[in-house]
Amino acid sequence: MISAFGDEAPSKTTIYRWFAEFQRGRVKLSDDPRQGHPKTAVIQENVDAARKLIEEDQHVTYREIQATSDIGMSQIQLILHEQLDQIHTERQIIQKRAENNQPLCLAIVDYEKAFDIWILCSKID
Known part of the structure; x- marks a missing residue:
């Protein structure tokens, strides 16, 4: 796989998981339907509500x-x-900081945990 696809090749774990899925009778690689809000949640009504x-x-x-x-x-x-x-x-951000003559605080957010965990915050003068 690596010789054919290089860095884009799936990992061994992924290949084993696919193999097991096909042995269980799965016939396609596309995702199964999931619970939760569909992608149609990004509609004009929601965009307008967020803008407001x-x-x-x-x-x-x-x-x-x-x-x-x-x-x-x-x-x-x-x-x-x-x-x-x-x-x-x-x-x-840096340009706005310079215009307002304010210290800049950069934060790195762990997006895997829904934007709530602040990992690092350091002041830059």
């Missing part, structure tokens, strides 16, 4: 948006970063 919350409070959290819209964290992330373009590049 942000306009009311620029510091609104993912959890506050989730509580009012009842959609998942990943859909909220899609709405904020792809639909509303609320992601800020490092250059924009």
Whole structure:
């Protein structure tokens, strides 16, 4: 597999898991339907609701948006970063910091745990 696909080759664990699935009778590689909100949660109604919350409070959290819209964290992330373009590049943040003459605090968030665990926060002067 590695000679054919290089770095894109699946791991041995993945291959063993697929093999076991096919032995159990599975006939396709596509994902099975899952519980939870469908991808259609990123609809104009939810985008507008998120936009309104942000306009009311620029510091609104993912959890506050989730509580009012009842959609998942990943859909909220899609709405904020792809639909509303609320992601800020490092250059924009540093430029804004310089304009306001404020210290900058960078935080790294563990996205696997729903954006709630702050791993590191260090001041940069």
